[in-house]
Amino acid sequence: MKKKASPSPARDLPFEIFTWSQVRDEVKAPGNREDDSDRVLVLTGNVVMPYDLGLDFHQGIFAQDDDDEPPFTGLIVRGNLTVEGCVLNWENDFGPFLQVHGNLVAKRIAIGGARIHVTGDLTTEDLVAVYNHGSVSVGGNLKARTLASHYSFKVAGAVDAHRYLGQDSKVFAVAGGVEDVKDPYEGKGVFVPSVVRDGRVDLEKVRARLAAGKPVARDAFTSIREAFRQLVAKKIAEPDKVKSLTLEDKGLTSLPEELFLFRKLEKLNLRRNNLRTLPEELGQLTELRELDLRSNGLLELPESIGELKKLRVLDLEANCLWRLPESLAGCVELRRVNLVNNPYAYVRWAFGSWRKVQLMFDFPEVLTRLPKLEVLTFEGTPLRTLPTRRFDSTTLSKATVLRSLVTHVDPELHGQLQVDVERSREKAAAYIGYWFKPETVRLESFYDAKADRYDFAEVLALLALLLRINIPTAAPYEESLEKFRVQSESIARHLDWDGDKPRHVHALFGALRDAMGLLGEPYPGDALIAGLRDVFAARAG
Structure with a gap:
């Protein structure tokens, strides 16, 4: 049975129409609570569409001649499908399914709640998937220049793309299915400025631009490391003039080796990255006064930190430190140490397994040997014990242990500490x-x-x-x-x-x-x- 003419440019294609009950067993795309009487469009053989393919109910090829007729709920292509325009779905919560029994090649793909299942390979320039009610399943390989999504894809083969998975994530290059986690990109290093705000890629705007046939990606991509190298290139001629450096929220999993060329650095901000460990080369930055390592998921500090003889401020809040190296005693100028929220909420992710998680149950005694310590803050750290010796510092003005697991305080030994034992059980x-x-x-x-x-x-x-x-x-x-x-x-x-x-x-x-x-x-x-x-x-x- 042939489909009657519709307002879509695809109206002349040789569609057949089946009921859902007739093709249910053939459909691999996730269901959308279809009724048996719902209708499904079927094309047999290889198909080329020199225009956009819309995947919204009651529109385009899914438009109904009579509103009283059962709706069209999906399209099956029993062969390869080439779309020279955009595979486009505007509705975020739902949409017809598209099932291709061969390969799908599309200029652009921009979907919300639609469901796509491809038996073979999927190839496109740019692919965006908004919200989380849709799905994309590929039986072969997926190749795209950019892939931006609020939800994950099921790909049996290899993925090749620069992939952004929404929210606060970075963009990662994926080649042959392997993600390069050591060289991430910020959104602004991959996507055009109009779709990036406050570091996030606005997927709704990406979809709108793809629908309009406008570019969403830059001509050339710049990773965080490459951006840092470009920054270094401007300063490397006179590295000793660089006193302060901010690498906050750059998605770093390791420190660029060029960082250690700046031997006169006094202030280094590495806040909100993904640094689990730090290299021993950190000890080469002997002029450092302030080191901000907040919100990294750090598991430990390098032994070389003791070489930072001029360090005054060490911010370790919101990490997963379970011990401090004895070499920290070498930081003889250290005044302020912040150890709030160790471990942070992502402790399992930081260690990689609950079987590997270690917590800071014992008070790091090395802190008592810092001769100029003024402020020490523990809060939300599961300390069970307090130090077995008094602090050497005569300038200690504030040392707090709050929301810990400590249940006993020795008034004579721990008189320098403010300890909240009343909330330990809680x-x-x-x-x-x-x-x-x-x-x-x-x-x-x-x-x-x-x-x-x-x-x-x-x-x-x-x-x-x-x-x-x-x-x-x-x-x-x-x-x-x-x-x-x-x-x-x-x-x-x-x-x-x-x-x-x-x-x-x-x-x-x-x-x-x-x-x-x-x-x-x-x-x-x-x-x-x-x-x-x-x-x-x-x-x-």
């Missing part, structure tokens, strides 16, 4: 809410769907960490047990949101219940262990 229980939640205990974190196999190692490592934090600080554990009950309910609800997957809930909480024997061995007779057995058993089935 803080210990709070970690349960931070980490034992649906976002971290996800189905894919413990279940391999292809192998139909469970692996609870990550979840059990998280539980062991929470036990170590709460025992004995949170005793007698009423608040901790209530947190575990509430969070367990939330996790179970997310795992079985549609009521069809109770076995995953039973398996998870059965494993947690059974693990309490081994995990409880370091805490014989502890009430939290006994209470948790009951909490987990209630959901183990």
Whole structure:
């Protein structure tokens, strides 16, 4: 049955029309709650469209001659599809599906809630996917100059593109499916200025420009490292004149080697990057007075930091430091040290696994040996212990330990410290809410769907960490047990949101219940262990 004429330029194509019930088994694109009577357009053979292909309901090829007729819900191309214009979908929440049984080649692709499934390769200049209700699935390779998306793609083959995944992420070059995480780009280094604001790429504006046939990407891309090298090129002739340098929010995972040419630097701002470690070359910057390392996910400092004899201010807030090197005592001019929020919220991401996470439970005694220390701040750091010696500094004016796990203070030994022990129990229980939640205990974190196999190692490592934090600080554990009950309910609800997957809930909480024997061995007779057995058993089935 041929489709009647429509207002789309594609009206002359030899469409066939089938009901959803007739093609349901053929369709691989995710469903949109189609009714059996909904209609699907089908083209057989290789198709070339020398114009845009719209993927919005009731428009273009999906326009209805009669509003009382069932709607068109998708297009199947049983062959290769070439679109010389833009594959375009304006509606963010939904849209018809496009299924191509061969390869899809399009000049541009700009979609929202539409669903695209390509059996072969997908090739385009620029691809933007707005919001998160749509989907793109590719059975072969995906090749694009730029790929900007609020949601991830399923690609069986290799991806080749400069990829931006929305929000505050950077752009990364992906070649052969391998992402170059060491050489990121800022949005402004890849996309035209009109679609970048405050460091973010506005995907709605990208879609509008692609729909209008306007460029969204620069002629040449500049990575953060290359931009730094260009900056260096202007100053390298006289590096000793550079006293201050800001590399804030540059997506750096390592420091450019050119940085260490500036031996006269006095102030270095590396705030809000992704630096897990720092090179020993840092010790070459011996003129540094201020070093800002806030919000990096740092795991440790290099031993060479002790070479910074003139350092006065060290900002380590919002990292994941679990110890400080003894060499820090060499920073004899250090006045201010900020250790607020270590670890920060992204602790698991920073370490790469709950099995690798380490926390700063012990007070770094090296801080007591800084002769000119004036201000020291711990807040939200899970210290269990306080120093075993007094501070050497005679100029210490403020030293605070707030929202920690400390439960005892020696008034004589710790008279220089302001310690809040009243909130320690509350803080210990709070970690349960931070980490034992649906976002971290996800189905894919413990279940391999292809192998139909469970692996609870990550979840059990998280539980062991929470036990170590709460025992004995949170005793007698009423608040901790209530947190575990509430969070367990939330996790179970997310795992079985549609009521069809109770076995995953039973398996998870059965494993947690059974693990309490081994995990409880370091805490014989502890009430939290006994209470948790009951909490987990209630959901183990």
